[in-house]
Amino acid sequence: MLRIDQTCYEQLRRHGEETYPHECCGVLLGRVEDEDQRLVTSIARAGNTRTDSPQNRYNIDPRELITIQRQARELGLDIVGFYHSHPDHPARWSSTDLAEAHWLGCSYVITRVEKGQARETNAFLLLGGEEAEKQFQDEPLEVVAQIAETKTPA
């Protein structure tokens, strides 16, 4: 179960609309309550470095992630997952998403943006003890009016 603060949910969907027809991407910050529940209390936007194919690919610069991670640490937050958009494409993981996902145990949130409007948003949990076994599992996504600790790292 991924529980996400309403404001964060709206922010990540709006991000996808702003970057349309390109994919947006960012980091979900919060805390892990237990193995079955992650809470998102803040998001951090990231730039998409895939300038060669931004309409159907995304990549976050590791250096930017390190900066986000450092800021989050100062607020006592952890990386619990990532988000990106699929412009004019279903809010389902693709084979590319699976091949390039390496944060086992983290949530990957995908929003379909149709003609510039955010539509469905779905969450998938990356499971597996190691790379060869990894797989995405549909993850229930609950939008919560307000989760305590809604600080922003920037």
Next chain:
Amino acid sequence: MKIHIPTPLRQYAGKKASIDVQADNVGQALSALTATYPDLRRHLYTDEGKLRAFVNVYLNDEDIRYLHKESTPVKENDSLSIVPSIAGGAGACCCSCRMNA
């Protein structure tokens, strides 16, 4: 020096977010880390002993691939970050996704 462990690898590192090691270079630091937490090794290295392609290692804010890789010297106050890559995209979609949209 301090090594920052990413969320997915903490379960193999005593659930710690960071670990202090003594080392003169990046290779020694990673060796010290995997000596203490052997289960980390297969997540960081291939069977041939090379760092996995999707595992980025940054010394402070610099990618070690653009420094001297694992021979890059380190100082006591440096920090090493292990950052699995984050990428993907709609690109080639799974066969059932359009039906599930």
